[in-house]
Amino acid sequence: MAFPITRRMDADRFWSTMEASAQIGVGREGGLSRLALSDADKAMRDLFVEWCGQAGLAVTVDAAGSIFGRRAGADDSLPPVLVGSHLDTQANGGRFDGIAGVLAGLELVRALNDVGHVTRRPIEIVNWTNEEGARFSPPMVASGCFAGQYALDWVHARPSDDGPTFGDELKRIGYLGETPVGGRSIDSYFELHIEQGPVLDAEKVQVGVVTHGYASYGALVEFRGETAHTGPTPMDKRHNALLAAARLLVAVDDIGWEYSATGGKATAARLVAWPNKPGILSDWSQAVCDVRHDDPDTARAMADRMHAAVTEAATLAACEAKILDTWEWGGRIFDRALVNLVRRKAQELGYSHRDLPSQAGHDAYFMTRICPTTMIFTPCKDGITHNNAEFTTKEEISPGFDVLMHSVVAQADRG
Numbered sequence: 001m002a003f004p005i006t007r008r009m010d011a012d013r014f015w016s017t018m019e020a021s022a023q024i025g026v027g028r029e030g031g032l033s034r035l036a037l038s039d040a041d042k043a044m045r046d047l048f049v050e051w052c053g054q055a056g057l058a059v060t061v062d063a064a065g066s067i068f069g070r071r072a073g074a075d076d077s078l079p080p081v082l083v084g085s086h087l088d089t090q091a092n093g094g095r096f097d098g099i100a101g102v103l104a105g106l107e108l109v110r111a112l113n114d115v116g117h118v119t120r121r122p123i124e125i126v127n128w129t130n131e132e133g134a135r136f137s138p139p140m141v142a143s144g145c146f147a148g149q150y151a152l153d154w155v156h157a158r159p160s161d162d163g164p165t166f167g168d169e170l171k172r173i174g175y176l177g178e179t180p181v182g183g184r185s186i187d188s189y190f191e192l193h194i195e196q197g198p199v200l201d202a203e204k205v206q207v208g209v210v211t212h213g214y215a216s217y218g219a220l221v222e223f224r225g226e227t228a229h230t231g232p233t234p235m236d237k238r239h240n241a242l243l244a245a246a247r248l249l250v251a252v253d254d255i256g257w258e259y260s261a262t263g264g265k266a267t268a269a270r271l272v273a274w275p276n277k278p279g280i281l282s283d284w285s286q287a288v289c290d291v292r293h294d295d296p297d298t299a300r301a302m303a304d305r306m307h308a309a310v311t312e313a314a315t316l317a318a319c320e321a322k323i324l325d326t327w328e329w330g331g332r333i334f335d336r337a338l339v340n341l342v343r344r345k346a347q348e349l350g351y352s353h354r355d356l357p358s359q360a361g362h363d364a365y366f367m368t369r370i371c372p373t374t375m376i377f378t379p380c381k382d383g384i385t386h387n388n389a390e391f392t393t394k395e396e397i398s399p400g401f402d403v404l405m406h407s408v409v410a411q412a413d414r415g
């Protein structure tokens with residue numbers, strides 16, 4: 001029997017799961033601080049696994065810690081339609097970023113269970129590990145590993161600020177799964193996410209049809225200098241690694257301003273140094289920066305400028321520079337047929353909608369490498385995100401959810 005287009009989200013049931021999540025890893029008022037593979041992340045994972053079990057899903061955990069809940073299809077030999085996002089948050093994160101997408105997948109399964117609809121293809125929901133990169137850099141390593149971008153050993157070796165590696169922490173919280181990471185056929189991937197930008201909220205549009213993601217390039221840069229006294233050491237004898245990193249980060253910000261008229265962004269995100277004390281020059285520092293632009297060629301040009309700025313900063317501070325890691329994502333358009341499907345469902349359901357790109361990084365970007373992929377955005381107040389004031393309502397999420405549900409079911413049921 002066909003899944004009736006009149007079905008709508010059980011917004012109260014969905015919201016009760018969102019509220020339960022908002023109690024785990026509480027951060028600043030109204031927000032969450034649920035860093036990847038922390039005790040709070042474990043508690044959230046345990047609850048998610050319990051919910052998956054109650055919804056009749058077969059749960060597996062892969063060796064990168066990503067959790068999959070599978071609902072069998074009528075023809076279970078077909079590749080699954082995958083729906084998900086992430087349950088980890090930034091240090092000062094909100095309650096919705098990522099979480100809405102994972103729990104929307106769960107609610108979708110519950111909605112299918114309500115009417116006993118078995119889709120032709122299996123449906124899997126997923127919580128990707130460490131999307132944020134707030135504790136282990138870079139972000140989106142688990143989906144990147146699933147899509148063949150990163151080797152598992154390299155992912156396991158990512159260090160945290162607080163000492164243990166990604167692999168250590170997976171083991172400690174009991175989520176080092178036995179399922180191989182990726183290497184299997186996926187029919188398609190859908191991710192619902194709050195927009196994390198102001199457009200839908202400002203224009204009072206209910207659903208964002210995401211066409212593609214900004215091309216983004218990031219770098220982790222290390223500078224080495226020499227400790228010395230801040231008093232007697234002559235200016236021309238200084239090798240202050242803190243200064244080198246500071247110069248780089250200012251230069252990167254300048255690149256952002258240069259491209260801002262066309263929507264370019266460049267970010268000085270992080271600076272750490274040692275000893276980082278008064279009275280002494282630092283001999284070591286690390287900086288993290290990134291650039292992004294809607295036009296892939298422009299993003300590439302910005303990235304070249306960022307790399308040139310590394311050498312310039314090192315020269316100006318008489319330090320040695322080393323780029324320890326780089327990453328890139330986005331710049332690919334999402335699958336045209338899936339984007340059209342999402343737009344058509346928004347129309348059929350009578351919701352206002354508009355096309356827009358994603359400017360933030362998402363696990364979906366890596367999934368484009370292995371299967372047709374798309375995203376659906378829902379409004380968030382004033383576009384505030386990665387902040388405890390991040391806010392949306394069940395009324396604002398519901399239209400995007402309904403579009404997700406009917407798109408996924410149509411995709412899973414197609415002949």
Ligand SMILES: [Zn+2]
Pocket residue numbers: 086097098131193
């Ligand atoms: Zn997110």
